[in-house]
Amino acid sequence: MTTLLVGQSGGATAVINASLIGVVEGALATARYDRVLGMRHGIEGLLADQLVDLGRLPAVTLDALRRTPSAALGTSRHKVSDDDLDRILTVLRAHAVRAFIHIGGNDSADTAHRLHLHAVAVGYDLAVIAVPKTVDNDLVGTDHCPGYGSIARFIANAARDTTYDTLAAPKLYPLKFLEVMGRDAGWVAASAALGFSGDDSALSPQLCLPERPPESVDTLLAAIEAMRSARGWAVVVVPETLRDAGGRHLGGETPASVDAFGHPYFASPGAALAQLAGERFGVRARLEKPGGFARMAFGLVSPIDLDEAYRAGWAAAWRAAAGESDVMIAFNRLADEPYVSEETVVPLAEVANQVRVLPDAFIGSDGQSMTAAFRRYALPLLGPDALQPYARLMA
Amino acid sequence: MTTLLVGQSGGATAVINASLIGVVEGALATARYDRVLGMRHGIEGLLADQLVDLGRLPAVTLDALRRTPSAALGTSRHKVSDDDLDRILTVLRAHAVRAFIHIGGNDSADTAHRLHLHAVAVGYDLAVIAVPKTVDNDLVGTDHCPGYGSIARFIANAARDTTYDTLAAPKLYPLKFLEVMGRDAGWVAASAALGFSGDDSALSPQLCLPERPPESVDTLLAAIEAMRSARGWAVVVVPETLRDAGGRHLGGETPASVDAFGHPYFASPGAALAQLAGERFGVRARLEKPGGFARMAFGLVSPIDLDEAYRAGWAAAWRAAAGESDVMIAFNRLADEPYVSEETVVPLAEVANQVRVLPDAFIGSDGQSMTAAFRRYALPLLGPDALQPYARLMA
Incomplete structure (x- = not known):
């Protein structure tokens, strides 16, 4: 036997x-x-x-x-x-x-x-x-x-669909935060960029990457407000474990829970940012958090x-x-x-116990967009016809 | 002209x-x-x-x-x-x-x-x-x-995928709340039942319907705890406007916002229930809220x-x-x-200004399951191959 x-x-x-x-x-x-x-x-x-x-x-x-x-x-x-x-x-x-x-x-x-x-x-x-x-x-x-190709396909579509949804009524919800899974590497957040190419490049969201953390909550909010002022709206992609450059979690300092391996889970940074941005800029800010469905949606x-x-x-x-x-x-x-x-x-x-973060060559010089090299890397993993061609009537 | x-x-x-x-x-x-x-x-x-x-x-x-x-x-x-x-x-x-x-x-x-x-x-x-x-x-x-057939297809899959996800680690997250869109009628919540038939019938979630409101938060929590005790886990589908039989919103009494037509929007009842249930029963409870993506996912x-x-x-x-x-x-x-x-x-x-709620013939005698008549009505609207056949290794 x-x-x-x-x-x-x-x-x-x-x-x-x-x-x-x-x-x-x-x-x-x-x-x-x-x-x-x-x-x-x-x-x-x-x-x-x-x-x-x-x-x-x-x-x-x-x-x-x-x-x-x-x-x-x-x-x-x-x-x-x-x-x-x-x-x-x-x-x-x-x-x-x-x-x-x-x-x-x-x-x-x-x-x-x-x-x-x-x-x-x-x-x-x-x-x-x-x-x-x-x-x-x-x-x-x-x-x-x-596992990555499927969640990347989901998030690429979710970011694009959320953006198109925002375009339909930008005055109603000018700020949307899309919180995505992912521990300390930004691969999942990065996949949100894949939905924007050609005519849609100008619609790319504000991407938050653990590899290029914001200086502080305030600098991130200022960048978001600059994008909203320029466009009239902004979509922001936030990894669930996002921290600032000083290592402070944007969702608060105390972990909501710690798993058996010692990985801490913090309260939602997307919810925290949506509340802060809404209050500070006096606009409606909405959190979209596909949660577990993003990694399970067959x-x-x-x-x-x-x-x-x-x-x-x-x-x-x-x-x-x-x-x-x-x-x-x-x-x-x-x-x-x-x-x-x-x-x-x-x-x-x-x-064992190693983490591969996004390589520098995949991150744009602005620290928050993805390069053509990332697109070449990631797009094939989403499979054929992952992103239906969309059209717009407005600029 | x-x-x-x-x-x-x-x-x-x-x-x-x-x-x-x-x-x-x-x-x-x-x-x-x-x-x-x-x-x-x-x-x-x-x-x-x-x-x-x-x-x-x-x-x-x-x-x-x-x-x-x-x-x-x-x-x-x-x-x-x-x-x-x-x-x-x-x-x-x-x-x-x-x-x-x-x-x-x-x-x-x-x-x-x-x-x-x-x-x-x-x-x-x-x-x-x-x-x-x-x-x-x-x-x-x-x-x-x-618009309904597509969100129903999304929610039917989301409820089933969330349930299968729960089965993989029921001790980790024994309680999941799936909050769905929908104003005062329960059509969207009802569509969550469509993912469960045949061998999967026993996995059906606890469905909250505005048409059969719970007596109070306490009676709803008791029903959820009964389901969790019997199965070891429970998935609960919660419409975003759910109220109890006395008309009290489960997410609190003060609307978070009111739109131009006077429709009030209340804080998330799913978040409120997840917090209450987690505290009262001493288990981890998680909110899944697909949000706007559910009505937009092309x-x-x-x-x-x-x-x-x-x-x-x-x-x-x-x-x-x-x-x-x-x-x-x-x-x-x-x-x-x-x-x-x-x-x-x-x-x-x-x-104009009328609302069609779920007919009695679509709601089971338990007040929280859907009848075969509802399934006959709703399933064709989801389109062909809406629900891939899944299999399980466990009962």
Whole structure:
């Protein structure tokens, strides 16, 4: 009996199940594994020995799951302790697990790396492979991460639709704040720029990027008011973790909550800015916050993203079967247009707990617009026909 | 010189421009009008004599505008006074306007009706036709309103995606509140039920309907807690204007703003409930509020809705050319499956300032679920393939 075990971790995305089904179908295709088990709610389910058999699901279920958002196995944000590692190995031995596939972000890569080291230390033969998953697109060692193309498609459309909505009645709501997900890197906020090109370039929103933080709330409000004075309206894109140059969160200094990995979550900077700007400039300011729907909206999924998420899972199963360990599946871009990518690997130690911020070459000299290089990078990830051609009657 | 004049009013939708282009192309096709003019920002632009020529736009622009969300002419919420009516007739005479088409909701129908009466009183030959437009779906005299099918498609998916997201980590966020648009009728909230059928029926959210208001905040919180206790999690759909049976707004008693028609806008009841429930039950409660994006997301537009919006505009131009006046275009449903509808008319006096609430036959005996009759009514309006088949690994 040889078992492959797979789990999902962290915030769910629209395509994380495509990676799961890629692992299952890839594992069955290798013929190396007799059994494919899944952890219920990630490491928490593993510690509690709550495993489910994924190898005997009917093809119709696998196909539907591949196109179902959210994590079908359930996810977890459990931080693995050293004691947990012993317990995990006990469970793995009991089920004859020889491959451990973890679908998640940089925290999951860290867990996988530590599990690999522990297995080596005790002499247990185990292939440990991470599959990237994050809407934040902040993992190092890969061109991009599954999950990002779909949220980028959503946000690019949301920013453009919000702007067109504002144009219809700029006197009514001259200020709109679009708060987007994303931890400390600005990839998601940057994707808001993708909806504006050609005749629409002049409509580009005020982009707030963690990589180019505003000096203070006051300087940001002044920049917003300058844009509103010039145009009659302004749309401002705000990452949910935005801080000023001094490191102060724009939504207040006390985190509303802290997760098991110590990541603090602050009150909405978009809500804070909308209230401040409305009061200071005497205009109506509205907050648009698509929230969790932005990373889950299957109706706006990127077909490229969906396909790559599946391929990442499939590659992980085959790499494990070939005896590789301590790596994360990564994407290597071969061409922008037509877009071509291939799966490769990066050592887990390079990925764990690292954050890849937007490169300087992607950020304009004004510190708040995106360059043509970013557009070349990001647009293919949104998939074909991501942005319908719109028209306007007014300048 | 004979001119047709068209304007857009109220909150924009994803398909209001399809109605505009329907009017323009319909008017040109009748050969009755030498000119098609549009009002910039509705009645406000008319009063200021800000009109734009729509009859000479290239076909490629018309085609792109038809598929552009928001109101390309700009909208307005101006309440027409009796003095305004005189001024309006002066402008209409100056431009030889013989047909006045108003795309909007029940406030716009009222304006159109009063303009018709005024033209008759002073002996000015004018065809006045309203084209329905509202995501609220609350106009009387029509089976449904353009704009509703698209927001219903969005909300049905948002409720389902939010529920699946909750299933992935029910311990992390066991309570989610999905706040949806909609004034005093519950059509938009009701559409959240459409995402749950077959195996997913047991996942249906707690639906709050203005038509069946909760006794008090406390009874609503108790019902939510009962659902959470039974399932381990709960998703609650909250209309933005929800009140309790005593008429008290759940978001507080003082309106955050009042528009020109006297409609009050109250602070978010979803935010209020999330905070109260989180504190009272000691669990994390999260607000999901797709906001304006729900009525504007062109990527999730219903093709049926888009087509009907265009046909409503086209029909208005032809009815005007045939000498009809003082009517709103309406839809008459001929069959549910395959869905077939035809354009008809309803007198403006019947539409103006009326609100059509959900019929009793659409609301379950529990007061918070939707019947099979509602599903038969609403599902066709979402268009084909509105809800991708999803699968689950857990009960």
